[in-house]
Amino acid sequence: MxxxxxxxxxxxxxxxxxxxxxxxxxxxxxxxxxxxxxxxxxxxxxxxxxxxxxxxxxxxxxxxxxxxxxxxxxxxxxxxxxxxxxxxxxxxxxxxxxxxxxxxxxxxxxxxxxxxxxxxxxxxxxxxxxxxxxxxxxxxxxxxxxxxxxxxxxxxxxxxxxxxxxxxxxxxxxxxxxxxxxxxxxxxxxxxxxxxxxxxxxxxxxxxxxxxxxxxxxxxxxxxxxxxxxxxxxxxxxxxxxxxxxxxxxxxxxxxxxxxxxxxxxxxxxxxxxxEVVIDGAALSPFVTWGTNPGQGLPLSASVPDPASYEDASERLAAEKALEYMGLDAGQPLRDIKVDTVFVGSCTNGRIEDLRAAASIVEGRKVADGVRMLVVPGSARVGLQAVSEGLDVVFKEAGAEWRHAGCSMCLGMNPDQLAPGERSASTSNRNFEGRQGKGGRTHLVSPQVAAATAVLGHLASPADLSDAPAARTPAGV
Amino acid sequence: MEAFTTHTGRAVPLRRSNVDTDQIIPAHWLKKVTRDGFEDGLFEAWRKDPSFILNQPEREGATVLVAGPDFGTGSSREHAVWALQNYGFKAVVSSRFADIFRGNSLKNGLLTVVLEQKIVDALQELAERDPQAEITVDLEAREVRAEGITAAFELDENARWRLLNGLDDISITLQNEADITAYEAKRPSHKPRTVQV
Known part of the structure; x- marks a missing residue:
C-alpha cells in the first residue's frame, strides 16, 4: 500500500x-x-x-x-x-x-x-x-x-x-x-x-x-x-x-x-x-473568533452565538464562560464589535505578504479615532523589505505604529500588551483568556480584516470599506 | 525524573474544558530560567477569584487534578507541567489531553491519566460531594480507584516502564549511539546546515 x-x-x-x-x-x-x-x-x-x-x-x-x-x-x-x-x-x-x-x-x-x-x-x-x-x-x-x-x-x-x-x-x-x-x-x-x-x-x-x-x-x-x-x-x-x-x-x-x-x-x-475532512473552499467568507479558544469562530457576517444553542454540555459551559470573559451578548452581530487595538504580526501573519495586504487597505485611509494599530514585522528582514517598499510610511501615515520585529502582542511577554478589558483584532493565533495581556480580549482575524477593522473601529472586512466608511455607527459594545 | 508507581491523594475537580497552557501558567512567568518556583503562577488569573476551586481551604494539600476535556491545549511550554508539580499535583485525570502537554507531563513524572468522560464526571462529583475523598492512581495496576469507582486506564508500555523506573530518556537514547552515527553517515549532502563545522 x-x-x-x-x-x-x-x-x-x-x-x-x-x-x-x-x-x-x-x-x-x-x-x-x-x-x-x-x-x-x-x-x-x-x-x-x-x-x-x-x-x-x-x-x-x-x-x-x-x-x-x-x-x-x-x-x-x-x-x-x-x-x-x-x-x-x-x-x-x-x-x-x-x-x-x-x-x-x-x-x-x-x-x-x-x-x-x-x-x-x-x-x-x-x-x-x-x-x-x-x-x-x-x-x-x-x-x-x-x-x-x-x-x-x-x-x-x-x-x-x-x-x-x-x-x-x-x-x-x-x-x-x-x-x-x-x-x-x-x-x-x-x-x-x-x-x-x-x-x-x-x-x-x-x-x-x-x-x-x-x-x-x-x-x-x-x-x-x-x-x-x-x-x-x-x-x-x-x-x-x-x-x-x-x-x-x-x-x-x-x-x-x-x-x-x-x-x-x-x-x-x-x-x-x-x-479525512473535506472543506468547500468556495463557500468560505472572512472568518473571525468570538470566544476564548481558536475553535470559537464564525463568519464575520454572523452574530455572537447563544450558548443555549449548544447541545454538548461542556461546549455550552465553555461558550457561557467565553461570552462572560469577552463581554459579549448572544445575538450581537460580530460586525458591531468595537475594538481598541489592532495587532498585525506574529508567526501566523507577520510575513511580507501579510504586511502588503494590510498596507493596501489602510493606504490613503486613517486608523479610526481611539484605535491603536500596531504593525510588527515577523523578522528584521521582513521589516527591511517592508521599508524598501514604503509600507512603513503607508502605515505611519494612516496613524498606525510601525515597530521592530518579534512575537510582541501575540503573547505579550514584552511591553506590547492589552490592558484589562481592552479588545483587539489580532492577526495572531490564540484568543485565550489573558493571552495578549491580563484581562485582554482577543478576536483572531486575517491581516485584511485587521486593517479594515482598524479603519472602521469595529470588526469589518475590506468589502465594508467600499460603501460609506465611517458613516456606520456601531451599536452595542 | 522521579519514579511514579502509585499515588493516593485528595482531588480538585476543575470543571472547565479546553484549559490551555496560558491559563495553567501565564506567559510572564516564562521569563524564569529555572524549573522551580512556578507554584504561585499556577492558574494565576483564576486564583484571583476567591470562589475559584483552588482557593477553597478544604482543597489545600490536594494532589490529584480532575480536569475537563482537552486539558493542556496551546503552547508547548513545559512550565505548565512544572507549575502543576511545584504546586503539589502528582497526577491529572481528564478524558482528553493535548499531545504536547501529555508528552511533557510524562517526561517529568506528572502522570496524566485518560479516562472516559463519564468516569471523569463521577470522580468530579465525588470530589465535589466529599472534599476529603481520596483518589488512588495506580500505575503498576494501571487503575484509578476511589469510593465506588474502579477504572482501568491505558498507557503505552514503554512510557509506563520509564515512569515506573524514573528513567532518563537521554541516557536511554545514548545507548543507541551507534545507530545515530550510522544514520548521520548516510544523510544526503543536500540537507541544510546552519553553520560549517
Whole structure:
C-alpha cells in the first residue's frame, strides 16, 4: 500500500525501530529561542554533555524582545536576564545565534524559512508549538517541550510514537477577499480544538495548491490550534521557487538532487489516511473568533452565538464562560464589535505578504479615532523589505505604529500588551483568556480584516470599506 | 525524573474544558530560567477569584487534578507541567489531553491519566460531594480507584516502564549511539546546515 507524505518523511528519519519502543527519529533542524531553552542548557551542563550537532542548530531572540528602542538596554530586568542567558548559553556551547539588532533576528518560525533552512522532507523541531508552521514546505515540523529540547541538543534525535494521519482537503477556489487565515479559522471551527489530537494533518486539494508559501505557512502554523502537533503541505513548484537562491538552499548538483527527492514527497494515490475532512473552499467568507479558544469562530457576517444553542454540555459551559470573559451578548452581530487595538504580526501573519495586504487597505485611509494599530514585522528582514517598499510610511501615515520585529502582542511577554478589558483584532493565533495581556480580549482575524477593522473601529472586512466608511455607527459594545 | 508507581491523594475537580497552557501558567512567568518556583503562577488569573476551586481551604494539600476535556491545549511550554508539580499535583485525570502537554507531563513524572468522560464526571462529583475523598492512581495496576469507582486506564508500555523506573530518556537514547552515527553517515549532502563545522 502507498504511503502518505507524513509517513514518507517519518520513515526517512527513523534511526532505530524496535518492537515495543517508540521510533527514534533523526532531527534535521533544531530552532532555539530564549524562553524554552535555558533549563535544557542547564541539563546539558549538569550531565556534562555537549550539543551534538551545532551545524543543525540555530537560535534567535523573539518572545521577550521589545519592539521599540531596540538599541537601548531592555527595560524589564527579567526579560533582559532571559535574553542574556540565551546569549551566554549559545556562546558557551557554540550555537549560532541571531540577537536583537541582527539582520537575521525575528520570530523563529519566520527566520527558518527565510534563511532557506526549512526544506521539504526535513524534520524540524523547536520548543514552541507553532513549529508546525514549517510543515508548509513538506517538512515534518512540530513543537516540543524543554525536556525534548535538551534531548535533541544532546542526541539530535527524539523517541516518538508515530501519529495517525488526517487529510484536510480543500476543494474549489477561495473567493476574492478570502484568505488563508479565514480558511484555517474555518477548519478549526469545523474540527474543533481537539480534532487533530494524535494526528499529523495534511492540507491538500486545489485551493491549497494555489496558495503562496506565506499563505501555506499561515495554514500550517495554526495546526496546533486544531490540536495537531504538525500540519503539512506537499512541496511543489511554488515551494521550489520560494527556496531557490536562499542563503541555505542547496546549490548546483545538490539543488538538483534535492529537487528530485522533494518531488517524491507526495501522498501516493493508494495511500490511506486515518481520517479525512473535506472543506468547500468556495463557500468560505472572512472568518473571525468570538470566544476564548481558536475553535470559537464564525463568519464575520454572523452574530455572537447563544450558548443555549449548544447541545454538548461542556461546549455550552465553555461558550457561557467565553461570552462572560469577552463581554459579549448572544445575538450581537460580530460586525458591531468595537475594538481598541489592532495587532498585525506574529508567526501566523507577520510575513511580507501579510504586511502588503494590510498596507493596501489602510493606504490613503486613517486608523479610526481611539484605535491603536500596531504593525510588527515577523523578522528584521521582513521589516527591511517592508521599508524598501514604503509600507512603513503607508502605515505611519494612516496613524498606525510601525515597530521592530518579534512575537510582541501575540503573547505579550514584552511591553506590547492589552490592558484589562481592552479588545483587539489580532492577526495572531490564540484568543485565550489573558493571552495578549491580563484581562485582554482577543478576536483572531486575517491581516485584511485587521486593517479594515482598524479603519472602521469595529470588526469589518475590506468589502465594508467600499460603501460609506465611517458613516456606520456601531451599536452595542 | 522521579519514579511514579502509585499515588493516593485528595482531588480538585476543575470543571472547565479546553484549559490551555496560558491559563495553567501565564506567559510572564516564562521569563524564569529555572524549573522551580512556578507554584504561585499556577492558574494565576483564576486564583484571583476567591470562589475559584483552588482557593477553597478544604482543597489545600490536594494532589490529584480532575480536569475537563482537552486539558493542556496551546503552547508547548513545559512550565505548565512544572507549575502543576511545584504546586503539589502528582497526577491529572481528564478524558482528553493535548499531545504536547501529555508528552511533557510524562517526561517529568506528572502522570496524566485518560479516562472516559463519564468516569471523569463521577470522580468530579465525588470530589465535589466529599472534599476529603481520596483518589488512588495506580500505575503498576494501571487503575484509578476511589469510593465506588474502579477504572482501568491505558498507557503505552514503554512510557509506563520509564515512569515506573524514573528513567532518563537521554541516557536511554545514548545507548543507541551507534545507530545515530550510522544514520548521520548516510544523510544526503543536500540537507541544510546552519553553520560549517
Amino acid at each position: 502507498g504511503r502518505t507524505l507524513a509517513e514518507k518523511v517519518w520513515d526517512d528519519h527513523v534511526v532505530r525501530r524496535a518492537e515495543g519502543e517508540p521510533d527514534l527519529l533523526f532531527i534535521d533542524l533544531h530552532l532555539l529561542h530564549e524562553v524554552t531553552s535555558p533549563q535544557a542548557f542547564d541539563g546539558l551542563r549538569q550531565a556534562g554533555r555537549p550539543v551534538r550537532r551545532l551545524d543543525l542548530t540555530i537560535a534567535t531572540e523573539d518572545h521577550n524582545t521589545p519592539t521599540l528602542d531596540i538599541d537601548k538596554p531592555i527595560a524589564d530586568p527579567v526579560s533582559r536576564a532571559q535574553l542574556e542567558t540565551l546569549r551566554k548559553n549559545c556562546a558557551d556551547f557554540g550555537v549560532r545565534l541571531h540577537s536583537l539588532g541582527d539582520v537575521e533576528q525575528g520570530v523563529v518560525h519566520v527566520v527558518g524559512p527565510q534563511l532557506g533552512l526549512t526544506q521539504p522532507g526535513t524534520t524540524v523541531v523547536c520548543g514552541d508549538s507553532h513549529t508546525s508552521t514549517h510543515g508548509a514546505f513538506g517538512a515534518l515540523a512540530f513543537g516540543i517541550g524543554t525536556s525534548q529540547v535538551e534531548h535533541v541538543l544532546a542526541t539530535q534525535t527524539l523517541p516518538l510514537a508515530r501519529p495517525k494521519t488526517m487529510a484536510i482537503t480543500v476543494d474549489g477556489e477561495l473567493p476574492d477577499g478570502v484568505t488563508a487565515k479565514d480558511l484555517i479559522l474555518a477548519i478549526i471551527a469545523r474540527i474543533g480544538t481537539g480534532g487533530g489530537q494524535g494526528y499529523i494533518l495534511e492540507y491538500r486539494g486545489p485551493a491549497i495548491e494555489k496558495l503562496s508559501m506565506e499563505a501555506r505557512m499561515t495554514i500550517c502554523n495554526m495546526s496546533i490550534e486544531a490540536g495537531a502537533r504538525a500540519g503539512m503541505i506537499a512541496p511543489d513548484e511554488t515551494t521550489f521557487a520560494y527556496l531557490k537562491g536562499r542563503a541555505h538552499a542547496p546549490e548546483g548538483e545538490d539543488w538538483d538532487a534535492a529537487v528530485a527527492y522533494w518531488k517524491t514527497l507526495r501522498t501516493d494515490q493508494d495511500a490511506e489516511f486515518d481520517a
